[in-house]
Amino acid sequence: MTTERSASGGNDAAGDAPGPDLAIVGVGNPLMGDDGVGPTVVERLEDSPAGSAAGVRLMDAGTTGFLALEGMSGAERAVVVDAVQTGETPGTIHEYRCVDGNFETDIPEMTMHDVSFTEAMVAGRDVYDLPDEIRILGVEPADVSIGDELSEAVEEAADELMELLIDRIDDTNAKSTATEHTGSEGES
Structure with missing residues (x-):
């Protein structure tokens, strides 16, 4: 499901409005x-007050x-949330940054289930x-076998990610609001 909020607070299909300030994309199979x-994490954000944030x-x-x-596509910034196996303790959150198509550090192969993320980006x-x-x-996953529940370690990590992403959404809204006020003051 794609949900985008316009500055007026209404829902717009992803291709029907100018790009958002922030895109948060969840990748994975909830049956595994x-x-x-x-x-x-995306579903929980949609159900939270932060899920209705403009931009x-x-x-x-x-x-x-x-x-x-x-x-x-069209977003100023993007965050992708996925399970990534590196051999670390289950529930460990890894953060990788890609700028202009290049990752700043080595990343594990992220297949995104049909094609590697780096191949898709290229x-x-x-x-x-x-x-x-x-x-x-x-x-870092603990269990990727058939089942529709997260392990305890990943459930705790999902809660931590929610807090982190809500902070990023709040920062995005603060910047958008400041820009709107600056622009409207300049027009008076």
């Missing part, structure tokens, strides 16, 4: 245990890498209007 952390697009991309790119740069800065928030 901890692999569903991305969609779970924010929330999208569950499922297991499709190119759909994740579509969710980010192929999609010419097709999608991707943000200059994309952050990946990867949660």
Whole structure:
């Protein structure tokens, strides 16, 4: 599901309005245990007061890498939430930053279930209007077997991610509000 709030507070389809300030895209399969952390976090954001913030697009991309790119297209900034296996303790949150199509540090292979994220970004740069800065928030899974519940460790990480993302949404709204007030004062 894609939800984008316009400055007037109404819902707009992702392609029907100017790009948002912030896109938050959840990736994963909620029927495979901890692999569903991305969609779970997006769903919880949609159900929270932060989910109705202007200038924010929330999208569950499922297991499709190119759909994740579509969710980010036109946004100023993007955050992708997914399960990422590195061998660390389950529930560990990893953050990776990609600027202008290049990751600042080595990242584990993120298959995004159909094509690697880096392959999708390289192929999609010419097709999608991707943000200059994309952050990946990867949660170390404990269990990716069939099941529709997150493990305790990943559930705690999802709560932590909610707080982090709500802070980013609040920062986005503060910047948008400041810009709107500055622009309207200049027009008087």
